[in-house]
Amino acid sequence: xxxxxxxxxxxxxxxxxxxxxxxxxxxxxxxxxxxxxxxxxxxxxxxxxxxxxxxxxxxxxxxxxxxxxxxxxxxxxxxxxxxxxxxxxxxxxxxxxxxxxxxxxxxxxxxxx
Amino acid sequence: xxxxxxxxxxxxxxxxxxxxxxxxxxxxxxxxxxxxxxxxxxxxxxxxxxxxxxxxxxxxxxxxxxxxxxxxxxxxxxxxxxxxxxxxxxxxxxxxxxxxxxxxxxxxxx
Numbered sequence: 001x002x003x004x005x006x007x008x009x010x011x012x013x014x015x016x017x018x019x020x021x022x023x024x025x026x027x028x029x030x031x032x033x034x035x036x037x038x039x040x041x042x043x044x045x046x047x048x049x050x051x052x053x054x055x056x057x058x059x060x061x062x063x064x065x066x067x068x069x070x071x072x073x074x075x076x077x078x079x080x081x082x083x084x085x086x087x088x089x090x091x092x093x094x095x096x097x098x099x100x101x102x103x104x105x106x107x108x109x110x111x112x113x
Numbered sequence: 114x115x116x117x118x119x120x121x122x123x124x125x126x127x128x129x130x131x132x133x134x135x136x137x138x139x140x141x142x143x144x145x146x147x148x149x150x151x152x153x154x155x156x157x158x159x160x161x162x163x164x165x166x167x168x169x170x171x172x173x174x175x176x177x178x179x180x181x182x183x184x185x186x187x188x189x190x191x192x193x194x195x196x197x198x199x200x201x202x203x204x205x206x207x208x209x210x211x212x213x214x215x216x217x218x219x220x221x222x223x
Contacts, residue, residue: 004156033210042117042202042213043157056209091156100145100164102211104157 002026004105006092012111013082021077021108025094033093033102034067034077043091049075082112115140119203119214126221128195134188134217136203141181145206148177148188150199151216157202161188193221 005024013019025032030051035043045059049069060066064082069075079086089109093102116139126132136146145164149157161170161177163186169178174191190197200218204211 035211035213040215042215043204043211045210045212048209050209059210093157100206101147101159101162103159104149106156 004092004094004103006090006105006108008108009106010109010111012113015084015112016081018078018080019082019110021079021090021110023075023077023092023105025073025075025092026096026103028072028096029094029103030072030097031095031102032069032075033095034075035091035093036061037089037091037107039088046077046090079110082110084112086110087112115143115205115207115212117203117205117212117214119201119217121217122215123218124220126193126219128193128221128223130193130221132190132193132219134190134201134203134219136186136188136214138184138186138205138212140205141184143181143205143207146177146179146186147204147206147211148175148186149202149204151202152199160201190219193219195221195223197221 007022032049034046037043047067048056064080067077089107091107092105095102120135147162148160163179176189200216202216203214
């Protein structure tokens, strides 16, 4: 079946602009995660959605970052007033109910100029 | 706060060698530990997942071990091939997120 998909694959934006990144999880997966990977570094957790529960936003680095999820489907990560330090690959993952393994999308490479 | 460290940061070996990649973590209260492979410009591919109650998992030429009490995991790659060249990431699983190490960049040359 289809895996996790993300769009766009690449995004170049000017400093100060807002961007929206999209994630389509595997159908039926109740849990969805956003991570950030800066160049040469490991992944940093950003936010976690589980069903209709309140999301865990503990990894969001500032109030410029926000994310939404519609039910158990698509999620969008929004970065307002982008800064150069926001340049990174943003990865989305989903996990099925009762399962432990997270499945990752290909990521969105964001470059802020 | 959980911290994950991977050693070495980079490794270059000739084809055919057996390899050990190391991962250590500071908090033993984990649900599971996953090893991933990351190819340039691509997402992560899960290689092995070890539950906290398990000691090891095997898949083909890969074997991962977990010692929770000492906060260590190793990924053993047997008979390495050029196609194994990638970055290998270790991640420890809490209830609602994975904490990643910075990875080991592996190059296997013919």
